[in-house]
Amino acid sequence: MIKNFIKATFRNLWKTKSYSFLNIFGLAIGIAAAALIFLWVENEVNYNKHFAHVDDIYVVKSKQTYDGSTFVFESTPGPLSQAIEKEIPGIKYAVRMASNNSLLFSNGENNLYLNGYHADPEIIDLLSVDFLQGNRSEALKDPNNIILSSDGAKLLFGDEPALGKSVRIGNNESYIVSGIVQDFPNNSNLKFNWIIPFKKFEIGQEWLKEWGNNGLMTLVQVEKNANINQINAKLLDFVKNKTNGQVTFSKNYLYPMNRWRLYNAFDKDGNEKEGRIKNVKLFSFVAGIVLLIACINFMNLATARSEKRAKEVGMRKVVGATKNSLITQFLGESLIFAFLSALLAILFVYISIGPFNSIINQKLEVDLLSTNHLLFLLTIVLSCGIFAGSYPAFYLSSFNPISTLKGHKQKTGASIFIRKGLVVLQYTASIVLIISTIIIYQQINHAKGRDLGYNRSQVITTNLQGELAQHIDLIKDQLKATGSIEQIGISDMSILNIGNNSSGFEWEGKDPKSSILISMLRTDDEFIPSMDMKMIDGRNFNPHFLGDSTSIIVNETLAKMIKKDGMVAGSTITYGTESFRIAGVVKNFLYNSVYEAPSPLIFIPFNAPIGILNIKTKAGVDIPSTVQQIEKILKQHNPSYPFEYRFLDDSFNNTFQSELFIQKLASVFSILSIIISCLGLFGLSAFATAQRSKEIGIRKVLGASVTRLINMLNREFIILIILSCLIAFPIAWYMMNQWLGNYGYRIDISWTVFLISGALALFIAIITISGQALKAALSNPTNSLRDQ
Numbered sequence: 085m086i087k088n089f090i091k092a093t094f095r096n097l098w099k100t101k102s103y104s105f106l107n108i109f110g111l112a113i114g115i116a117a118a119a120l121i122f123l124w125v126e127n128e129v130n131y132n133k134h135f136a137h138v139d140d141i142y143v144v145k146s147k148q149t150y151d152g153s154t155f156v157f158e159s160t161p162g163p164l165s166q167a168i169e170k171e172i173p174g175i176k177y178a179v180r181m182a183s184n185n186s187l188l189f190s191n192g193e194n195n196l197y198l199n200g201y202h203a204d205p206e207i208i209d210l211l212s213v214d215f216l217q218g219n220r221s222e223a224l225k226d227p228n229n230i231i232l233s234s235d236g237a238k239l240l241f242g243d244e245p246a247l248g249k250s251v252r253i254g255n256n257e258s259y260i261v262s263g264i265v266q267d268f269p270n271n272s273n274l275k276f277n278w279i280i281p282f283k284k285f286e287i288g289q290e291w292l293k294e295w296g297n298n299g300l301m302t303l304v305q306v307e308k309n310a311n312i313n314q315i316n317a318k319l320l321d322f323v324k325n326k327t328n329g330q331v332t333f334s335k336n337y338l339y340p341m342n343r344w345r346l347y348n349a350f351d352k353d354g355n356e357k358e359g360r361i362k363n364v365k366l367f368s369f370v371a372g373i374v375l376l377i378a379c380i381n382f383m384n385l386a387t388a389r390s391e392k393r394a395k396e397v398g399m400r401k402v403v404g405a406t407k408n409s410l411i412t413q414f415l416g417e418s419l420i421f422a423f424l425s426a427l428l429a430i431l432f433v434y435i436s437i438g439p440f441n442s443i444i445n446q447k448l449e450v451d452l453l454s455t456n457h458l459l460f461l462l463t464i465v466l467s468c469g470i471f472a473g474s475y476p477a478f479y480l481s482s483f484n485p486i487s488t489l490k491g492h493k494q495k496t497g498a499s500i501f502i503r504k505g506l507v508v509l510q511y512t513a514s515i516v517l518i519i520s521t522i523i524i525y526q527q528i529n530h531a532k533g534r535d536l537g538y539n540r541s542q543v544i545t546t547n548l549q550g551e552l553a554q555h556i557d558l559i560k561d562q563l564k565a566t567g568s569i570e571q572i573g574i575s576d577m578s579i580l581n582i583g584n585n586s587s588g589f590e591w592e593g594k595d596p597k598s599s600i601l602i603s604m605l606r607t608d609d610e611f612i613p614s615m616d617m618k619m620i621d622g623r624n625f626n627p628h629f630l631g632d633s634t635s636i637i638v639n640e641t642l643a644k645m646i647k648k649d650g651m652v653a654g655s656t657i658t659y660g661t662e663s664f665r666i667a668g669v670v671k672n673f674l675y676n677s678v679y680e681a682p683s684p685l686i687f688i689p690f691n692a693p694i695g696i697l698n699i700k701t702k703a704g705v706d707i708p709s710t711v712q713q714i715e716k717i718l719k720q721h722n723p724s725y726p727f728e729y730r731f732l733d734d735s736f737n738n739t740f741q742s743e744l745f746i747q748k749l750a751s752v753f754s755i756l757s758i759i760i761s762c763l764g765l766f767g768l769s770a771f772a773t774a775q776r777s778k779e780i781g782i783r784k785v786l787g788a789s790v791t792r793l794i795n796m797l798n799r800e801f802i803i804l805i806i807l808s809c810l811i812a813f814p815i816a817w818y819m820m821n822q823w824l825g826n827y828g829y830r831i832d833i834s835w836t837v838f839l840i841s842g843a844l845a846l847f848i849a850i851i852t853i854s855g856q857a858l859k860a861a862l863s864n865p866t867n868s869l870r871d872q
Contacts (some may be wrong), residue, residue, distance in 0.1 A: 114378025154354030162292030236277030385690030418473020537673025573611030606690030622653025622668030
């Protein structure tokens with residue numbers, strides 16, 4: 085019986101090759117799209133799950149309120165970790181970590197930058213680091229020891245043994261490799277190439293002893309079944325109590341590792357809000373919609389072909405087939421189609437996984453032997469097969485055998501209505517995706533095109549390190565002598581991400597109860613002109629800071645806080661016992677977020693051996709040649725350091741990674757949904773023209789033109805697409821208005837977006853169905869009018 089059933093299924097598949105291809109191919113695209121999103125979602129939800137104690141690991145957050153707004157940081161004071169480990173019950177480990185640093189490593193002639201942490205030795209047990217070589221208990225006891233990851237060791241030493249070898253950092257310090265450890269997976273928030281004992285970091289760092297200076301990340305592992313609420317209650321005012329009420333701005337609490345990836349975002353009241361989990365939910369939903377569209381194709385094409393199988397159903401019923409057996413047969417056929425689609429989908433996934441990884445900037449892999457992946461495919465096959473085949477199965481099995489064998493047509497009103505409804509649903513989803521993609525694209529370009537207050541074009545940035553600072557004046561002269569360089573400014577941080585701030589500044593007329601968080605950027609006298617910033621009051625720093633040792637420059641936002649008209653040049657600001665004179669006011673420029681208004685900022689004179697060199701090239705110069713000139717000059721003064729550079733334009737564009745990610749995936753899924761919908765529309769239009777072949781023949785004999793026939797055949801589908809537009813427009817407007825609500829600087833949704841999207845969907849639909857209509861209109865009417 086099963087053998088005959090399979091034979092009948094494949095015989096039917098072969099008899100209707102075109103429809104079968106459309107069914108299998110469309111469903112395969114839907115399954116492949118869902119599978120790719122499943123791989124991405126699986127990667128996202130499993131972030132940090134490889135850590136053995138993931139449910140017991142936390143980071144200490146610092147909640148700070150300034151001028152009515154609450155900020156949440158991961159920056160904590162140096163003495164905090166050791167104190168809470170001793171004094172708060174339930175804390176097993178509290179580990180200090182200096183933020184992820186990129187340091188120059190040297191082994192012979194091999195010089196490269198590697199990322200890692202300075203951390204307390206307990207980090208090994210807290211993160212359950214897996215040692216491949218070396219003594220676990222002794223690895224971080226000596227300040228001059230270093231642990232390398234497997235990848236880090238390979239990059240530095242190649243295939244040579246690394247354990248026990250010496251490695252140089254910054255060309256002035258040597259460390260002994262005391263351990264080689266297993267690399268963490270890519271879906272980890274704490275990847276590293278090296279770990280150095282924290283004792284080495286704290287040498288000469290007096291600020292680490294101060295409770296009022298936040299600058300470290302503190303990781304905590306709690307005891308099993310520890311009461312987190314009780315720990316947080318004691319941690320909340322811990323810093324305040326330790327300083328006898330002197331430091332009151334920081335409220336600390338534990339934030340769980342299992343929320344670092346998907347949440348870890350906070351509103352202006354300091355409350356947690358959805359982070360990346362929004363994208364996970366969004367694209368899981370979109371993947372489901374694309375899969376639904378593919379299933380709708382199957383249902384539509386299967387029901388459209390029902391009349392072709394009416395006599396088969398009648399014969400089966402006459403010879404004793406029951407309704408349940410027919411339902412089982414048609415559901416079985418649907419499952420076989422779904423299985424074939426899944427096989428094709430696997431091929432599509434393997435072909436597309438590379439480009440998909442490029443879009444999402446991940447390294448996802450397909451593992452068909454994985455239980456999760458097999459269960460996913462099995463679930464998809466069963467769900468799609470049963471869902472897509474359910475209506476055709478019940479519809480076909482309900483045919484009256486006498487009527488079908490006499491050649492009477494079945495009543496198709498309900499099936500036609502359902503079929504049209506499903507076409508509308510398909511195109512509604514596709515049009516919503518098209519509109520969403522266009523609006524996301526517009527929002528990104530809107531933010532990119534915002535007046536930043538500085539000129540980011542033709543600016544090359546490179547780290548000022550090694551011996552460069554000792555020769556900085558000569559280097560500047562040599563670079564300018566090339567004729568390609570206009571200005572060279574130095575800053576301690578990137579202009580895009582200024583992370584140093586304080587609330588300790590005071591000025592005349594300031595409300596003593598007001599606490600204002602002010603960012604600080606240390607720069608030299610050439611930085612402001614190198615960025616084409618505008619001075620609106622006062623002056624820039626004097627060359628080489630002559631007479632400017634206690635001068636500062638403020639931005640427009642801070643100037644208007646000090647004085648309503650913002651003209652504050654010559655005024656004084658104090659910080660503790662220090663007094664600073666405002667030399668000038670710079671026009672507001674955007675930093676940290678292009679979606680918010682600029683926060684108050686102070687420029688502080690800066691002449692230190694570290695920082696960023698911001699090189700502004702002249703307009704029209706040959707950039708590759710200029711980069712080579714810069715590299716040659718810097719290597720003369722710093723031969724041991726590899727030359728690494730970035731274009732400020734590229735760094736700026738990277739700040740839109742989240743939006744670009746959404747835009748790229750939305751674009752891909754809107755294209756896929758259109759392709760799948762067009763496949764279904766093509767099949768349905770072919771079937772509709774075949775059904776009306778005699779009508780078309782009669783109309784041609786009576787003199788109907790080809791154009792009139794095409795319009796007649798297209799009209800029904802065009803009406804469905806227009807209806808889809810009318811339904812899709814308000815849905816898309818609501819969804820994108822909600823999405824845009826997350827941005828302070830946003831576009832207004834224009835009616836032209838809906839017009840363009842609707843016209844595009846209509847154009848694609850007309851192109852899809854006109855081919856079949858044209859073919860029918862040009863056919864010989866005698867063929868269709870001949871008795872069949």
